[in-house]
Structures are given as structure tokens and as C-alpha cells.
Amino acid sequence: MFKYIFKVSYSLIISALFILSSCSTKPQPIQFGVDNCDFCKMTISDQRYGAELVSKKGRIFKFDDIHCIKGFIENGQIKHQDIAGSWIVDFAHPEKLISAKESYLFFSEQLKSPMGSNIAAFENTHERAKIQENYSGTEMKWDDYLVQHH
Structure with a gap:
């Protein structure tokens, strides 16, 4: 009887761990040249740009430009309340x-991103300041970009 209870308990623990691990809300690396954008369907190829949304259920949506992640949200392809996290490639x-949400964005017509947002994301203001030495443009934050109309 004890062996049976142990086997059932062990099976339940393994099943629970599998279910919990399959619902991860962490981003996955973008496979440039392989993954396709979930909005425009183009192959994600420029390694300086790219973004991901992770749903609360752990589904990953990948994008080739910040423009596409914004379009995906605006078109209602995912509800705001279903988003666990949004991620952007650090330029x-x-x-x-x-x-x-924690990134520092920089818009410049000179950047030429894949779908025309021409926005680069940076983890900190120091890295963003480096690009501003060579390009003219505008600083912004993620939430500000989401409410802008292009």
C-alpha cells in the first residue's frame, strides 16, 4: 500500500512541476533569421531590434520591431490584462x-528599424546617451510610446 501511495504522490509532484514550468512568464531568446513576427509575419532578422510579449499563460509572441508589438496590442490580439510581461531587445x-517598462527608448529617423518605428531600446540612460552622440532624436519611455499615435 505504501509503494502505491508513494508512486501516486511522486506522479502528482512531477505533473505539478511540469505544469508550473510550462506556464513560465519569462521571455525566450529570439532566434534571429528563424523566428517570425507574430504581427507582420516577417522573419525577425535585425539583431538590434525585436520584442516579445509573454501572456499570463506563458505563451510567447515575438516581434521584429517595436511598431509590431504596439500594433499587436492595439489590434486586440492580446488583452492588456492577459500580458504578464513585455520585453525589448537592448540595442x-x-x-x-x-x-x-523599464527601458529607455530613443526615436531617430536615422535608425531605420525593420518596420519603421525607428526606435531603439536601452537598459540604461548611459547607453542611450552614447547613441545620442551620433544621432538626433527624441527620448521616450514605453508607456509614452504606447499612447502615441503614428
Whole structure:
């Protein structure tokens, strides 16, 4: 009897761990040249740009430009209350995804992002200041960008 209870308990624990791990709300690395944008369907190829939304259920949506993540939200393809997190590629460190809400954005017509937002994201103001030495543009934050109309 004890063996049976142990097997059932062990199976329940393993099942619970699997369910919890499958609902992760952490971002996944973007596979440039492989992943497609969930909004415009283009292949995500420019490593300086890109974004992700993670739903509260753990579903990952990937984008090739900040313009596409905004369009995806505006078109109601995900409800605001269903978003667990939004992430943007750090322009200064393309291998890194940073929290969109904590990012420092910089808009410049000279940047030429894949879908025309021409916005780069940075983890800190120091990195953003470096690009401002070479490009003219406007500083902004994520929430400000979401309410702007283009």
C-alpha cells in the first residue's frame, strides 16, 4: 500500500512541476533569421531590434520591431490584462532582452528599424546617451510610446 501511495504522490509532484514550468512568464531568446513576427509575419532578422510579449499563460509572441508589438496590442490580439510581461531587445547589447517598462527608448529617423518605428531600446540612460552622440532624436519611455499615435 505504501509503494502505491508513494508512486501516486511522486506522479502528482512531477505533473505539478511540469505544469508550473510550462506556464513560465519569462521571455525566450529570439532566434534571429528563424523566428517570425507574430504581427507582420516577417522573419525577425535585425539583431538590434525585436520584442516579445509573454501572456499570463506563458505563451510567447515575438516581434521584429517595436511598431509590431504596439500594433499587436492595439489590434486586440492580446488583452492588456492577459500580458504578464513585455520585453525589448537592448540595442547596445542585442543578445539581451530588457523589460519594456523599464527601458529607455530613443526615436531617430536615422535608425531605420525593420518596420519603421525607428526606435531603439536601452537598459540604461548611459547607453542611450552614447547613441545620442551620433544621432538626433527624441527620448521616450514605453508607456509614452504606447499612447502615441503614428
